[in-house]
Amino acid sequence: MAASEGDGNGWVVSAGGDRRWGRFGAAGLLLRAADPADPDTPLVLLQHRAVWTASGDTWALPGGARDSHENAPQAALRETQEEAEIRPADVAVRAERVTSRMPGTVWHRPGLDMRHVAEMMRRLRPDQKPADSAAGTGPDGRPRTIPPLVQESADAVEWTYTTVVADAPHALDTVPNNESLELRWVPESRVADLRLMPAFARAWADGLRTRPVELVVDVANVLGSRPDGWWRDRAGATTRLLAELGAEIPRTLELPEGFGWVARAHAVLEGAARDAEHSGPLVVHRAPGSGDDAIAALAAELAGEASAGPEGGPRRVVVVTADRGLRARLPENVLVVGPRALLG
Template identity: 80%
Template sequence: MAASEGDGNGWVVSDAGDRRWGRFGAAGLLLRAADPTDPDTPLVLLQHRAVWTASGDTWALPGGARDSYEDAPVAALRETEEEAEIRPSDVVVRAEVVTHRMPGTVWHRPGLDMRHAAEMMRRMRPDQRHDEEPDGHPGEATGDAGGSGGGRLRTIPPLVQESADAVEWTYTTVIADAPRALETVPNNESLELRWVPETLVTELPLMPAFAQAWANGLRTEPVELVVDVANVLGSRPDGWWKDRAGSTTRLLDELGTGMPRTLVLPEGFGWVARAHAVIEGAARAAEHEGPFVLHRAAGSGDDAIVDLATELDGGSRRVVVVTADRGLRDRVPEGVLVVGPRALLG
């Protein structure tokens, strides 16, 4: 897909001379999908960046500059569609987190040090070279770019400060899930697009900024989810009390379509590898053929949840209970994490 020409193209330059692409900041998409061979380890879509890009020949996330009218998710989804031909409608956004900040001022007409440009062109694959004028007319004399039969580099204009007003450049990582490892089609900004198991991400030569963000909490941990269905159901005033069993079935089917999935935790992220739903009272008549393991409590639902969480605690996955019930929160084992319904409902 061709890249759009918005108003975000340009650089923010710090007082120290560091440059970041995107007049209004930048955003990238951290897209996960289930690995059929390993339920505890999701796949992550990574981009092997073309040599001519910033930090070229490294691996990072699809993404790019934000335009003035875009929020981070819109920008990240647009960039991913341009760079991988993944449609925004095929993914579900879970969260966004600012992973980098830098103060500076805005500059336009991006330029490169000519020695760097020559080295960049020397390393570029033949099918990615652009060292000759397309119409056969040479640009300003810049010297041979490194052995392409005498071709001359196109003129690269210098950076010009657009405003002396201070701005803060940010990079926002948008966390999202795909229903499966979607097919991708790279554009000229990529050498390759690859779905990589999370455990193998650090084995690739990562873009330094992405390597730092990844190490600072973007990776998930495997989660075993226990849902207090009565509490989650009661958090939405949609008439559930008129038909508890039917409303419970609809809720579980709705939540099940997004499994497995990324879950936002108080500190970091979890990958829901397995999910349990505890139902009680009239809701025990509910049916569900999706990913949730149903537990029909013979008596108190809270008692059943405590028993289940205690049984699962200490295993290979982090046990997370979904409830807003403070009394229940105080009863689960110390090693069990509790999050509210909003973490699951979005």
């Protein structure tokens, strides 16, 4: 069967009768942006769901059913454009994580145009509580009924919800559609204060929230991870790399232990790369000798400052390098990630 737009509309129903929207699963966009008032705490875009939607009148992420031809980022970006008018080109995807699963079978409502239902629901007042048996009234004044769900296939499927983690350059303007009562940029520290959709509340508490990160970049190692001819002009290649990295800070960074919010970053240069120029947000350290020596000393200094603060300090110190020798020299409370975590 050829893939078509909207072919993901439908329910997956478990043996116990639980329903999840999306024949091929669903995806939502966890979009962050910098908060000028608090560099260490990003803003998160949340959707106050319309009353007629599943788990209506709660807060969650923009998102919806995946179509058969889409991967999770494509579905999450499309749904966010439909529900908030945020263009995919204005968003940088950082990671994706399956945050909910349920086995079941696919069901649908025969003879029902879901776009018609969406338009019908749009016209309901927020204080109206729709049900399957209330789909408006006909000319005779009698209620129109929504056809019941019927099983489409007995074949078992696994429904999944994928949270796509992404960043915006700033808190973008939004325009809600009929699926939202409101769209709001919320400080990450205040998300749990809202009445969240139960599934999103569980996922949020299970590792979606970020921790502030202070990043130290082994520039020589990151530069060497891409064979793009950097050795012909090390200073020039380093200047370009610093500009590329600086353009994405602040940002979300996927970590082995969850997610970090990079509010401050350091770049350590050595050798010929010390002549590189940078006027962006990176704090540049030009090592007088060994770059590894400078990185180890800087990481130890930053980690000591963090551990001296309350509850382990405000920021997690993270070093970006694939150098095993350097890794062995770093303090135990410093986290190490490879260049791919930064470059994608």
